[in-house]
Amino acid sequence: MDKTFFALSHPVRRLLLERIAAGDLTVGEAARGLDHSPAQMTKHVRILEEAGLLVRRKEGRVHRLHFEAAPLDEAMDWVARHRAF
Template identity: 50%
Template sequence: MVEHNAPALDRVFRALADPTRRAMLRRLADGEHSVGELAEPFDMSFAAAAKHVKVLEEAGLLSRTIEGRTHRCRIEAGPLAEADRWIAYYQRFWTGRLDDLETALLRHAHQKKRSRK
């Protein structure tokens, strides 16, 4: 598989590696939130939440608009779709490998059963 946009994919997976950022994205899947609203469920400062938002923004996973002093965040699905395509490729690979293993195990069990007779 040729990865045409590997640096962007690297940023997406780096951003998704953190459970706090994944939780923030999950909240954004329900609609727009301010940075302060994204920080609420966590024991963290606004500055810490803003750093997480910046990582997500740099990965292209969210976009931010500024309304006065409020930064509104919205999820961006494109990079997630790209990550999903990357994962799907390997899912097909492993599904095929596991199917081959199942076939080999069934063949082995059948041969073992026949040799007992």
């Protein structure tokens, strides 16, 4: 769960998740319009993958990104249990 909260702590990663949640995208499609270098985008995608929020599928030379909600569900369950505090 620590990796999930860390992944969500950056606005660019949250934006990438929003875009990919609407449908699978390539890294380039997900990054379109963002003022970040390819190396920065690779780092953001890697952090999201390590948190389990994205799954990368290789189709030849194209890398497609797929959103996985399970880590968010776990984090939301934790927040709901501790909301009273």
